[in-house]
Amino acid sequence: MMTELLLDLLLVVSLLLTALCALLAQDLFRAVVMFMAFGLLMALAWVRLQAPDIALAEAALGAGLTGVLLLDAVSHFRQSDSGAGSGESS
Amino acid sequence: MKLLLVLIAAVVLTVVLGQTAWQILAQPTPVDLRELVAEAMPDSGVAHPITAVLLNFRSYDTLLEIGVLVVAGMAGLSMRAVAPLEAPAMRTSDTLLQALLRWFVPFLLVLSAYLLWAGSDRSGGAFQAGAVLGATGVLLRLGGVPLDFLRPGLMLRLGLVLGFAVFLLVAVMGAIRGDMFLAYPQEWAGLLIVVIEAALTLSIAMVLVGLFAVAPAQATERDWPSREGKR
C-alpha cells in the first residue's frame, strides 16, 4: 500500500516536473521531448486511475502523434528559432 | 508586471480549484451512472462499457467530435498550396529510418487492426486504432514515401469524411425507421458499431496524416528575407 502510494507520488512529481520542463526549457526541441515524456507519464497515470482505454489513447494520440507533429513543427522552426521562445515572453 | 499578475492568477486558480476539488471528492454524488451503464450494457450491442458509452449511449457526442476532427482536417486542407507534396525537403535520406520503417510499419498496422477489433469487449477502439494508423502514415511520410492518396483530390476528401458519413447514415437510419436519431435496431447494434468504428479508424488516420502533410515544409531563408532585420 505504502509503496504503491510512493510510486504514485513519484509519478505525480515526475508528471509535474516534465510539464514544468516542457514549459520552461530554453531549447524548443528539448521542450517538445519533455512534452512527449509528459504524455507517456500521463498514460501511466491513466493506468493507475483504472482507465486503460485512456492510457492507450494518451500514448497513441497524446504522446505519440501530438509529439510527432510537434517535433516536425520544431524542425520547421528550428533553424532560426532555437532557444528564443520563452525569452520573448513579456 | 504581466508576469506577476499571471502568476497571482494562476496561484489563485490552483488554490481555489484544489479546495473545490477537495470538497467535491469528499461528498458522494447524488447520481451514479455506473449502475445505469451496467443495466443498459446488455442492450448496447458491445461488451466494453466505454465503447458502449462512446458509440451508443452518448453517440451524439462522438458524432460531433468526429465532426470537429473533419473540420480541423478541412481547415488544414484549405491552407495547402504552399508546400507541394513533392518538396525535396520532405524526402529523407536517413537509411536508419528507412530500415526502421520497413519493420515498424507492418507491426503498427497489425496493432491498429487489433485495437479496433479489441474495442468491442476490452480496452481499445476506433480512436486508438485510428491514432496508430495515423502515426503509421506520419512515419511513412517522414520516411519520404509519397503516399499518393494525400494529393489534393477527391480521394483525400472522401477518406476524410468516410467515417463521419457512415456514422451519419447509421444515425439517420434510426430516424427513418421511426425511431430516435442515432438509435440502432437492437439486434444490429453490435455490427453497426463495428462498421462505424472501422470507418472512423480510417478517417481519423486520414485526418491526422492529412493535417501533417499540409503543414508547410521547412521554410528557406529566401521565404522570409525580413526575418533577420527584426531580430
Add this chain to the structure above:
Amino acid sequence: MLALLIPGLLFTPLALAVLCLLVNFRIGRLFSWVGIIVQVLVALGLWATVADQGGLYYDLGGWAAPLGIELRVDGLAVTFVLLTAVVASAAALHAGAYLDPRKGYQSYFWPLLWFLWAGLNGVWLAGDLFNLYVGLELISLAAVGLVALGGEAPALRAALRYLYAALLGSLGYLLAVALVYGSYGTLSLSGIAELAADHPPAPLILVLAALGLALKTALFPLHFWLPAAHGIAKSPVSALLSALVVKASFYIMARLWLEMGEQAGSIWLAQGLGALGAAGVVVGSWQAFRQSRLKMVVAYSSVAQIGYLFLLFPLSWGVATTTAELAQQGITLHLISHALAKAAMFLAAGNLILAVGNPQVSALAGVSRFLPFSLFSFGLAAVSLMGLPPSGGFVAKWLLLQASLAAGQWWWIGVLLLGSLLSALYVFRIFRASFLETGSDDPFYHPPRSLEVIPMALAVMAIGLGFVANLPLTVMALPVGGGVP
C-alpha cells in the same frame, strides 16, 4: 411530426457538410441552396410546432437522460434555431455571390459553413453539459477555419489569435464541467437543475464557466481577439461570427446561470459580469468610433453590443421573478435583434467595400448619392443597433430599462442610455462620410442586386422585430412540456 423534424434539423447540415466537401464551389453552392430551403423549412416547422404544442425533451439514440444525451427542445431553443436558419441562410446566399469561385480554397467555405450551422443548432438544443462542450468546439474550429480561409497572413494571424482564445475558453468551461460531474455524477442540465436545490453547486463552477465562456463571447477585457477576426474575415463570414457564433457561448453561460445561478451565483459575480459588460459597451463603442476601416468599426461595435448581453446577470440575480423575466426577455430580444442587425451591417459593409474598392471609412464620400440602397440597409440596421425606435433593438432596450428600474439597479440605466449615444457616435460617423458630396460622376462599382437585397432583408427584419416582438417573446418563454413525441 417532431419525430422527423428534429433528426432533419440535425442531419441536413451535417449531410450537406459531407456533400459539399466532395464538390467544387459552384456545385457546393447548388447543394447549399437546397440545404438552405430544407433548413429554413425545418426550423420554421419546429418553431411552429413548439409554439403550438410546447417544448419537449428528445432522447438521442433512444437513451434517456442521465445515461444518454437529451435535446431540450423548448421555446427559447427553437427561437434561436430559427434565428440561425435566417441569418445563416442570408450569409450563405450572400457568400454564394460574394466569394470568388475561381479561388480553389473557397470550395471549403460550404462544408465549414454547414458544420458551423450544425454546431450552432447543436448548442441551442443541447441539454447536456459535455455535449455543449463538443458543440462549442465544433463551432469554434469551423469559425477559425472560415476566418483563415485563403491563408493570407493577416487572416492567419487573426485566426490563430481566435483559435488560441477559443481553446483557452473551452478549457475553462470543461473544467467547470469536470467539477459539475464530480459533484453530481450527471451531465444533464435538467437533472442538475433539479438537484441544485438540495446539493448547492460550488461557486467556482460558475466562475470558471463564466470566465471561459466570457473569453469566447469576447466580453471586455477578453475581447482582444474579436475585432481582428471579425474585421478581417470575408463579410459573410464576419456576419456569421458576429451574429451567431459569439452568441452560442453566451447562450450556454445564460443557461447555466438560469439553472444554477440562484445557488452558485453571488452578487459579486452578477454585478461584476454586468460591470464588465458595461465597460465593454463604453470601450467598444469608443474604439469603434476611432477605427479608420469600415469593417473594424462594425467589429468593435460587436464588442460594445456584446456588453449589453452581460446585463442579464445582475438583472436576474436576487430580484423579483417578474423583473428577472423582463431582463431575460430584454436580453433575448437584444440578442436576436443584434444578430439580425449586425449580420445586415456586415453584409452591407461588404457590399460598400466591394463598391468603393477601399476599406476605409473616409472613402465612402458620395456613396449616399450613388449607392443609396446599400447605405440604406446599413442605416436601417444601424437604427436597431442604436436602439432607436421602431426596431427590435429599441424594444430590447426598453425591456432592459424596465428591468433596471424595477430592480432598482439604476446604474445600468446610465449604461443603456450612454450606450445608445455612443453607438450613434460611430454609426453617424459613417453616414457623415457617405453624405459628403464628391461630384456628379459615379466612380463606383455597382454590386449585383442579389447582393444588395440580402442585407436589406435582414435589416428590415431587425426593424420589423420591433413590431412583432410579442410573438417571439411568448414562444421563447415556453418551457419543456415533457414527454417524447
Add this chain to the structure above:
Amino acid sequence: MTPVQLYVLAGVLLCGLGFAGFLLTSHLLRKLMAFNIMGSGTFLLLVGLAQPNNTPDPVPQALVLTGIVVALAATALALVLMRRWYHLSGRTDLQGGPGD
C-alpha cells in the same frame, strides 16, 4: 492520502501550470503545449473527481477520450496555421508582423 486524491491534486497543479504557461509564453508552439498540459490536468480532474474510490466510471472515461481527440484536432489545426503563419511572416508569435 489516496491515489485518487493525489492525481486530482496533480490535475489541479497541471491546470495552474498550463494556465500560467499559456499566458506567459508568446511562442505559439509553447502556448500549444501549455494548452495540452492544462487539458491533461482537466481530464485528470474529470476522471479523478468522478471516481473517488477509484472504481472505474466508464462515462467520464469516455468523455476524456472524446476530449483528447478534440484537443488533438485543435492542436493539429493550430500547428498547420502556425506553420503557415511562420512561412509567410517568419514569426512564431503574434506580437507583430503583417496585419497588426
Add this chain to the structure above:
Amino acid sequence: MSFASALPLLTLMTSLVAALVIFMLPEQRQGLRTLLNLTAAVVKLGLVAIMVAGVFRGEDYSISYTLLPGVEFILRADALSVMFAGLSAVLWLFTTIYAVGYLEGAPNRSRFFGFFSLCVASTMGIALAGNLFTFLLFYEMLTLSTYPLVVHRGTRKAVRAGNSYLAYTLTGGVVLLLGVAWLHTLFGDLPFAATGHFQQVDPALHGTLALIFLILITGLAVKSAIFPLHGWLPTAMVAPAPVSALLHAVAVVKAGAFGIVRVVYDIYGIEFAYALGVLEPLGWLAAFTILYGSVRALSQTDLKRRLAFSTVSQVSYIVLGVTLFGPIGTIGGLVHLLHQGVMKITLFFCAGNYAETLGVHRIDELDGAGRRMPLTSIAFTLGAFGMMGAPPLAGFVTKWMLGSGALASGMLWVIPVLVASTLLNAAYFLPILYRLWFATPKGWSQERRWGRLETHSWLLWPPLLTAALTVLLGILASAPFSPLSWAELVAAREYLP
C-alpha cells in the same frame, strides 16, 4: 377594423407609403414623384379634415396594438391631436409644393423627398400618438428622418450642422426615453387622457413625479429649443429652405412643444402639475428663452439665422402659455402652436425665395428687394407683423390671449416679458422691412429670372397662401373651426369640472 378606427392609421400610412415608393423611384422620374407627393399631401389633408369634423361631433378614432406585454401602440385622434395633425397636413401641402420648385434640377431628390415624407409621417405619428410610448417612437423617428434632410447638401458645413443636430436631439431622445420608461415602471401604460392620471396618486410619489417631470421636459425641451438646449437650431440653418421651414414651423420644434403640452395636460394633468409646483419654474425658463432668443436675433446678420433665433423665442410662447394656470393661458399657448407655424413658415419660404432668386443670404443684401420681388416681400411683411403681434393678424390673437391668461392666473410678471418681447420683435423685424421697401437696391450678383413672375411659380404661391392665412386666422379668429375656437374646445376638456 372599421374605417373610423383605421383613420389615424391611414393618415399615417399615406406619407409612409409615399416615402417608401419615392425611395424606390429612380432619380429621373420627377413628374411621377411630384404627383405622388401632392396626391399623398392632398389625401392626408382630406383624412385629417374628416377626423376634425368627427372629433368635433365627439367621435373617438383610435386603434391600438399590443407591442409587448403591457405596452400598447396607440394611435388616437382627440381634439389636441387633430389640431396638430391639421397644422401639419396643411403646411405639408404648401411645403411640398415649395420644395418641388426649390429643388428643381438638384441631385438626390429621391432621397430628399423620401425622407421628407418620412419626416411628415413621424410628425403625424407624434400628433396621433395615443400614449407616451407611441409618442416616443415617433419622436425618435423624427430625429432620424430629419438628419438626412439637414445634411442634404453634402457640404462639410452641412455635415457639421448634422452632427450638432444629432448630438442635441439624440441626447434629448435618450433623456425622454428614461422619463417615459420610469413612468411606465411606476404606473404601467399611460394613455393620453384629458385632465391627466395623477389626481389620486400617493403623495409619497410626488417627489419622484416632479423629478420625472423634469426629465421628460428636458428631453422635450431639446427639440422645442428652450434655452439652454437651443444650440442646434441656428446651426441647422444650412439645410435647404423647405427643410428649415418644416423644422421650424411644423415638425421638430413643434414636436417638442406639442410633447410638453401632452405631458402637462394629458399625463400629469394641468391641475396636478400646478399643484406639484413644476409649472412655475418652467414658465420662468420659457420667459427667459423668449427674451434671450429675441436679443440674440437682434445681432444676427444672416437672414435665416435671425429667423432661427426668432423661432427660439416664439416657440417658448407656447410653453409659456402652457404654464399659465387657467384656461385662457392654455388657449393662448395652443393657438400659438398653430399661428406661429403659419407665420414662421411664411417667413422661411420668403427667405428661401430671396436666396434662390437673388442669391441673398445676409440681411444687408436685401436692400430694395421689395421692388424686385413685391409679392414675396408683401408675404414677408405680413409674416413679420404677425410675429410682432400687430392686430388684426394671427400673432395678435395669441399675444392677447397670453396676456389675458397671465392676468387671469395672477402671474403678472408675464406682462412685462410680453411687452419686452414685442418691442424686441419689432427691433429685429422692422430693419428688415425697412431695407426691403425703402432702401435703394444695390443689385444682386446671382440674380435669376423666371419669365414674367418675380420667381418660380411653385416658390411664389406657398408664401402668398400662408401669408393670406396669417391674415385670415387673425380676422376670423372666432369663427367655428378656427384654431382659437378649437383651442377653446381643448381647454374646456383639460380642466377639472
